[in-house]
Amino acid sequence: MSALTISGLNKSFGGLHVTRGVDLDVQPGERRLIIGPNGAGKTTLFNLITGELTPDTGSVSLFGQDITKTPSRDRPHLGMARTYQIITLFGKDTIIHNVRLALLGLSPMRWNPWTNLRRDDRFTEAGHKALARVGLSHIADRPLSQTSYGERRRVEIAMALAQEPKVLLLDEPFAGLSIDERRDVHKCLMAIPRDVTIVMIEHNMDVALEFAERITLLHFGEVIVEGNRAEVVNDPRTREVYLGH
Amino acid sequence: MNFWIVLTVNSVTFGGLLFLLASGFSLIFGLMRIPNLTHGSLFMLGAYIGGSVVIGLFGFKMNFWLAAVLASLTVAALGALIERFLLRQLPGDQLAQVLVTLGISFMAADFCLMVWGGDPMSVATPQGLGGFARVGGAVFPLYRLAIIAIAVVVAIALWMLLDRTRLGAMIRAGVDDPDMARVVGIRVSQLFTIVFALGAGLAAFAGIIGGPILSVYPGLDQDMLPLALLVVIIGGAGSLLGSFVGSILVGFIYNFGQALLPELAYFVLFLPMLLVLLLRPQGLFGRHVP
Amino acid sequence: MIEIFSATNKLRFIALAIALVALISLPFWVSGIYYINVGSQILFFAVFALGLNILVGYAGLVSLGHAGLFGISAYATAYMLQQGFGHTTAVAVALVIGLASMALFAVLSLRSSGIGFIMITLALGQILWGLAYRWISVTDGDNGIPVRGRPAPFGYSLTDPVNFYYASLIIFIVAVAMVFIFVRSPFGAALMGTRDQPRRMNALGYHVWMIRFYACLFSGLLTAVSGILFVYYTNFISPQTLALTSSAEVLLMVISGGPGTLLGPIVGATLVVVIKTVVSGFIERWNFLLGAIFVAIVILVPEGIVPGSIRLWRLIVRKRAAAPPAPAATTERTP
Numbered sequence: 094m095s096a097l098t099i100s101g102l103n104k105s106f107g108g109l110h111v112t113r114g115v116d117l118d119v120q121p122g123e124r125r126l127i128i129g130p131n132g133a134g135k136t137t138l139f140n141l142i143t144g145e146l147t148p149d150t151g152s153v154s155l156f157g158q159d160i161t162k163t164p165s166r167d168r169p170h171l172g173m174a175r176t177y178q179i180i181t182l183f184g185k186d187t188i189i190h191n192v193r194l195a196l197l198g199l200s201p202m203r204w205n206p207w208t209n210l211r212r213d214d215r216f217t218e219a220g221h222k223a224l225a226r227v228g229l230s231h232i233a234d235r236p237l238s239q240t241s242y243g244e245r246r247r248v249e250i251a252m253a254l255a256q257e258p259k260v261l262l263l264d265e266p267f268a269g270l271s272i273d274e275r276r277d278v279h280k281c282l283m284a285i286p287r288d289v290t291i292v293m294i295e296h297n298m299d300v301a302l303e304f305a306e307r308i309t310l311l312h313f314g315e316v317i318v319e320g321n322r323a324e325v326v327n328d329p330r331t332r333e334v335y336l337g338h
Numbered sequence: 339m340n341f342w343i344v345l346t347v348n349s350v351t352f353g354g355l356l357f358l359l360a361s362g363f364s365l366i367f368g369l370m371r372i373p374n375l376t377h378g379s380l381f382m383l384g385a386y387i388g389g390s391v392v393i394g395l396f397g398f399k400m401n402f403w404l405a406a407v408l409a410s411l412t413v414a415a416l417g418a419l420i421e422r423f424l425l426r427q428l429p430g431d432q433l434a435q436v437l438v439t440l441g442i443s444f445m446a447a448d449f450c451l452m453v454w455g456g457d458p459m460s461v462a463t464p465q466g467l468g469g470f471a472r473v474g475g476a477v478f479p480l481y482r483l484a485i486i487a488i489a490v491v492v493a494i495a496l497w498m499l500l501d502r503t504r505l506g507a508m509i510r511a512g513v514d515d516p517d518m519a520r521v522v523g524i525r526v527s528q529l530f531t532i533v534f535a536l537g538a539g540l541a542a543f544a545g546i547i548g549g550p551i552l553s554v555y556p557g558l559d560q561d562m563l564p565l566a567l568l569v570v571i572i573g574g575a576g577s578l579l580g581s582f583v584g585s586i587l588v589g590f591i592y593n594f595g596q597a598l599l600p601e602l603a604y605f606v607l608f609l610p611m612l613l614v615l616l617l618r619p620q621g622l623f624g625r626h627v628p
Numbered sequence: 629m630i631e632i633f634s635a636t637n638k639l640r641f642i643a644l645a646i647a648l649v650a651l652i653s654l655p656f657w658v659s660g661i662y663y664i665n666v667g668s669q670i671l672f673f674a675v676f677a678l679g680l681n682i683l684v685g686y687a688g689l690v691s692l693g694h695a696g697l698f699g700i701s702a703y704a705t706a707y708m709l710q711q712g713f714g715h716t717t718a719v720a721v722a723l724v725i726g727l728a729s730m731a732l733f734a735v736l737s738l739r740s741s742g743i744g745f746i747m748i749t750l751a752l753g754q755i756l757w758g759l760a761y762r763w764i765s766v767t768d769g770d771n772g773i774p775v776r777g778r779p780a781p782f783g784y785s786l787t788d789p790v791n792f793y794y795a796s797l798i799i800f801i802v803a804v805a806m807v808f809i810f811v812r813s814p815f816g817a818a819l820m821g822t823r824d825q826p827r828r829m830n831a832l833g834y835h836v837w838m839i840r841f842y843a844c845l846f847s848g849l850l851t852a853v854s855g856i857l858f859v860y861y862t863n864f865i866s867p868q869t870l871a872l873t874s875s876a877e878v879l880l881m882v883i884s885g886g887p888g889t890l891l892g893p894i895v896g897a898t899l900v901v902v903i904k905t906v907v908s909g910f911i912e913r914w915n916f917l918l919g920a921i922f923v924a925i926v927i928l929v930p931e932g933i934v935p936g937s938i939r940l941w942r943l944i945v946r947k948r949a950a951a952p953p954a955p956a957a958t959t960e961r962t963p
Contacts, residue, residue, distance in 0.1 A: 143831060169833035181828045183821060194821050197814050198832035206815040206846075213814075256832070373747050427927050432743055433690060434926045437883070440692075440876055441922030448916035560872055564754040567747055601765060604758025611751060612736060619739045 094157045096121040096290040097260050102141055102151035104314075111137045112148070113314040119260075119307075121156075122287040126305030127294045130334060134314035135294040136178060139264055142292075143175050144168050155260060170199060172259035176249040178268055178294070182237055188248055189233040192220040195252035223255035224248075227281045243274030250281055261285070263293040267300045275300065298335065302326075310334060343476045345597055346590075351482040351551070353589025354489030358544035359562060360569035361496055361581040362537025368513035368576020369533050370425075372432050375439040377541050378563030379446035380417065384409045384542025385554040386454050389461040392549075402464035410543040417538025421531045443559065451556050461549035485547060492540070493582055500578060509533060513576040565592070568607065572614050574624020583622060651797055655790045664789050665861075670901045671796040672857035675803045677881035677893035679850025684879065685888030686811065687843045688823035690746050692875045693733060693753025694851055699870035700756055701726035701855035706773040706865045707766065715779035723852050729756070730848025734841050741826070741840075753875055760867040772866030775859055786860065796857055803850055808890055810846065819843050820888075873915065877904075880918065884925045886932025895934055 097119040104112040111134045119125045129135050140146040142153055144165030152161045155171055163171070183191050193216045197203045202213075210216065224230040227247040237245065246266060253261055266282065267275050282304060285291065295301040302308075308325040310318040318328045325331055359381055366374045388409035391400045400408065420442060428434040467481040500506035512529055545554075552558070569588050573580025587610065595603035614621060655664050676698060683689045704725040708718035737748040760767050767773065778786035786792045810816045821829045822836045830836050859865050868874070877900060885896025903921075904914055929936045 145827070145831065166830045166833055166835050169831065175831060177828075181825055183824050183828075185824065190817070194817060194829075195832055197818060198829070198834050200814075202814045203818050203834060204815055204842075206810050206813045208814065209809075209812045210814045210817050211812065252832070371743060373743065373750075375750075424923065424927070431930075433746075434930060436690075436743065436746055437879075437926045438923050441919040441926065444873065444876065444915045444919030444922070446919075448913045448919070451913060452916075563872075564751060567751050571747060571751065601763050602759075604762050605755055607758070608751060608755045615736050615739060615748065619744075 094121075095119060095154075096123065096156060097142070097292065098154040098157075099142065100152055102138070102153070103149045104137060104141055104146060105149060111314045112141060115151070115311075115314070115316055117309065117316070119290055119292060121259075121290055123290055124304055124306050125290075125292045126301050126308045127292065127311055128296070128298050128301075128308060129311035131296065132313075133311040135296075135311055136264060137314075138311065139175065139262055139294060142262060143173065169256055169258070172257075173262070174253040174256045174258035174260075175262040176253050176264055176266060178264040180242075180245050180249060182245060182248060182252075184237050187234050187236050188224065188229060188240065188244075189217065189220050191237060191248055192223050192233075192251055192255050193217070195255045196220060196223075199256055219255065223251045226254055226284065227251045228277065241274075243270050243277060246270060246274070246278055247281060250278070254285070258289060260290045260292065263291065265294050265296060267295065279304070298326075340476060345593055347478055347482055347486075349590040349593040350586065351485045351589070352593055353586035354486045355544050355548045355552075356565055356569055356589055357489050357582055357585035358492060358547065359541050360566045360573075360585050361493070361578060362540040363566040364570045364573065364575055364577065364581045365509065365513075365533055366537045367570055369509060370432075370435070370530055372425075372435045372439070373567060373570070374534070374537065375436060375563065376420065376443045376446060377537070377566050378559035378561070379443045379450075380413050380538045380541040381545040381548075381562045382450060382554070382559040383416070383446060384413045384545030385461070385549045385552075385558065386450055386459065386545075387412055387542070388546030389459050389549050389554050390454070392461055393459075402462075406543060406546045409546050410539040413542030414535040414539030418531050418535040420538075421534035425530075425534075426527070443563070447556070447559055450559075454554075454556075456556055458553045458555035459549075460553045461546075463550045481550060485551075488547060492543075493578070496578055505532070565607075568611055570621070571611050572621060574621025577621070577623040580621055580623030648801075655793060661789045664793050666901065666905055668789070668793045668796045668861060669905075670898050671793070671800040672854045672861065673878070673881065673901055674894045674897035675800055675850055675857070676854035676878050677885070677897045678803050678807050679847045679854065680878050681882045681887060681893040682807070682810075682843055682847040682850070684882050685886075685892070686816065686819050686823060687840055689738075689741060689840065689843075690879070691733075691737075691749040691753075691847075692746055692872065692879065693737075693749035693751075693756070694847075694878055695872070695874035696753035696756030696870050697726060697730055697733065697848060697851045698855040698858065698874070698878070699760060699865065699867075700729050701852040702859035702865040702869060703760060703767060703773065705856050705859045706775045709775055710773055719779075719856055722856050723849075726852025726855060727845060727848050730844055730851070731841075733848075734844035738837060738840050738844070750872065750875075753870070753872065757867055757870040757872070760870050767867070770867060772864055775863045775865070778860045778863075792861065796861075799853060799857065803853070804890070804894070806850075811890065815839070815842070873918070876922070877918065880922055880925070884921070884929075884933055886934035886936070889932070889934050892932050892934040896932070899933070 095118050097117065099115060099117040102112055102115040103110070115138060127135055127138070137146065141148050144160070144163060148161065152159055154160060155168075155173060158171070160168060160171060183194060193210065196216050196219050197210070221230045221233055224233050227250050229244060229247055229251060232240070232244070237248070240248070250263070250266065263282070266278055270278060282291070293301055293305065302322060305322065307319070307321055309316055310325060310331055312334045317334060318325050318330050320328070359377065363374060363377045366372070388405045390396055391398070391405035391408060392402055393399070424438050424442070425435050428438065463481045467484050469480050471478045471480055471483060500510060508529055512526055565588060569581055569584035572587060573582070573584030588607070591607055591610065592603070595606040599606055654667055658664060658667070676694075680691065680694050683691050701722045704722035705718045708721050709715070713721075733749060733752050736752065737745050740748065761769060778792065780786060781795070784791050786795050818829070818834055818839050822834065822839050826836050858869070881896035881900045882893050883896070884899055885894065886892030903917070907914055907917055925932075
């Protein structure tokens with residue numbers, strides 16, 4: 094059974110057709126890279142998968158279960174987690190509190206109005222564990238306002254990992270990072286075990302190429318090429334899209 | 339029969355007044371993204387200032403229409419000052435701006451009470467419009483017909499302003515997308531002042547025009563502000579057509595409600611708002627949910 | 629986050645103890661019924677402000693219709709008593725009506741947040757004001773409804789101002805404790821998350837609408853309780869209590885003290901009640917001052933008095949601790 098199946102997905106904004114009949118089939122444990130130039134509709138595709146946008150037509154299934162009509166807030170509970178290209182964190186809080194919120198989102202405890210969250214060791218321990226996976230547990234108590242951009246990227250990833258997703262959607266996890274920071278993030282991603290299926294968007298092909306097994310090239314909302322690394326890189330249509338002829 | 343005709347004319351008249359008040363409110367909302375909570379106060383100030391000049395309270399007397407223009411210009415200038423010296427202090431912070439307009443509305447209410455006291459001020463109908471027009475078997479007060487005519491003229495003028503002039507194009511661009519407007523080089527801040535002053539002037543004009551039929555009294559501001567709010571929630575923020583339709587609608591419900599269900603009139607008044615909120619939260623002619 | 633006192637827990641505990649002793653002993657060192665009554669007013673308005681602060685401070689939803697909710701509970705109490713029901717029934721009905729109205733408010737206004745929420749709550753508050761003013765057969769319009777007598781729970785007649793003060797104090801302490809616990813709880817953290825990043829919270833699996841709805845109910849509960857205390861205090865309710873001015877007053881309590889802090893609304897309520905009481909001795913009209921304070925606070929101390937003074941205090945403490953002045957090695961960056 095596929096981890097994530099998308100078929101015939103369409104989405105228009107006004108007259109702008111941003112997703113055109115996209116089909117996607119991602120196997121469990123796969124590392125899928127979605128590339129494409131700016132405006133190819135990559136982030137829109139993610140928003141359609143996570144349910145933040147509703148598709149005009151088409152369907153999305155997670156491990157065989159049709160989730161097209163499932164509200165986006167319920168999808169994390171089914172094992173889908175995402176990160177954002179534009180870092181979206183809780184800026185007034187500490188790193189550990191950000192991760193705690195990610196953990197709490199899937200716990201029935203989130204409706205509990207009387208215990209002390211900070212004193213709840215289960216959340217603190219699990220939070221530290223998730224932060225350790227991205228190498229940040231030593232600065233867990235640091236306020237987010239005192240962290241670097243690269244560290245914030247890793248907090249994003251830690252929050253997604255903390256939810257122990259079956260399918261993880263990464264939206265340009267390398268965007269805006271220095272070379273050193275990229276290496277750190279790359280290390281975190283390589284360490285994610287195979288029981289997590291990963292779909293990653295990247296604008297820049299070189300960065301994420303070695304990470305992916307299968308690559309989908311999106312252009313003007315359409316799947317142009319799909320295949321393994323060599324197939325996509327060597328396909329003339331890829332060159333066309335990227336070299337702009 | 340006559341009862342219904344009179345009620346209908348009253349409704350349209352009140353709708354016309356509301357349009358003068360709410361169109362400015364809606365434009366300010368569309369452009370600056372804030373409900374201007376001083377709008378009721380500006381209406382009341384216009385009524386008080388204009389009325390005082392008409393009855394010669396400040397030592398000089400003026401013709402009704404001249405007084406109306408004078409009051410509108412005064413209040414428009416006041417609006418420009420509020421925008422420039424207070425709201426400008428809080429750029430982009432809509433919440434703070436709303437709270438400032440709320441604070442000013444209380445100051446204005448108390449100021450009016452200090453200057454004009456607690457007794458209502460009645461404003462005479464302008465000369466030549468005190469009579470009635472007979473059409474068939476029905477009798478219409480001339481002044482109410484005049485208000486309707488004025489509202490229609492203002493509506494057309496506003497539409498021309500928005501649709502046919504450079505200023506109007508800039509306002510429309512600002513309503514659609516303030517960031518985009520800034521990018522294409524429109525001086526949004528100046529536009530804010532102009533629109534705020536325009537809205538204030540229109541509100542004051544509505545106040546003085548409405549004086550002869552509503553009279554002027556403390557609390558008039560708090561009676562009018564929710565109506566403007568209502569029109570904009572129903573019609574949609576930033577839409578001239580929405581303000582027009584919303585005003586007439588509210589005018590009808592207000593007058594018919596008063597006549598038929600006096601105790602629950604205020605409640606009935608807000609029913610269409612509840613429907614709009616549930617079924618079409620962006621308003622009948624609006625594009626964005628506020 | 630919600631640090632009321634910057635120093636250690638011990639210091640915090642001492643401050644709390646002093647505050648408690650001061651509040652409990654107030655009737656003994658304050659001379660005259662007048663001041664005890666001012667104290668009661670501060671207490672129940674503080675409960676009201678704590679309730680509004682749940683929305684304004686912790687949910688990021690500014691309501692300008694809370695006086696309507698406060699008033700409808702007061703009206704319900706007065707109406708039930710007028711119809712000859714007992715105090716227990718009247719209070720129970722008032723709580724139910726207050727909460728039900730809040731739920732209705734929430735369903736209608738939670739369709740938007742931000743400015744839309746302000747507008748809709750303002751309009752809804754005006755509906756309740758209009759009903760109080762116009763629905764004469766029930767509310768007697770402008771004349772209002774008088775309330776005769778206060779209840780006497782466990783034999784303590786609240787007609788005695790000192791007893792009423794203590795009853796208000798108990799309810800105040802319970803309210804503060806509830807908010808204190810709520811803010812530290814997982815649900816409180818979730819609520820503040822929806823204030824700061826609603827979209828992210830949704831993507832993390834939270835039901836943002838439902839979280840806000842429950843927060844509204846909590847706010848409505850405190851509002852209804854304070855409304856009931858109010859009507860027993862004044863023994864009278866009229867439409868003026870539901871006017872926009874009253875909504876603005878309680879909002880001023882919250883934002884002047886410091887929204888999103890526990891102490892803020894309490895300080896704000898004290899400030900507003902004291903100014904109002906003192907000023908009414910000199911000038912007849914309080915509205916001008918109310919408006920002026922509003923404008924001044926919003927422009928000059930937007931974060932409120934409590935966070936403002938904490939910031940100032942930390943600045944002083946840090947300066948002292950940092951002497952001799954260390955080289956500028958602060959790695960702090962503002963985002």
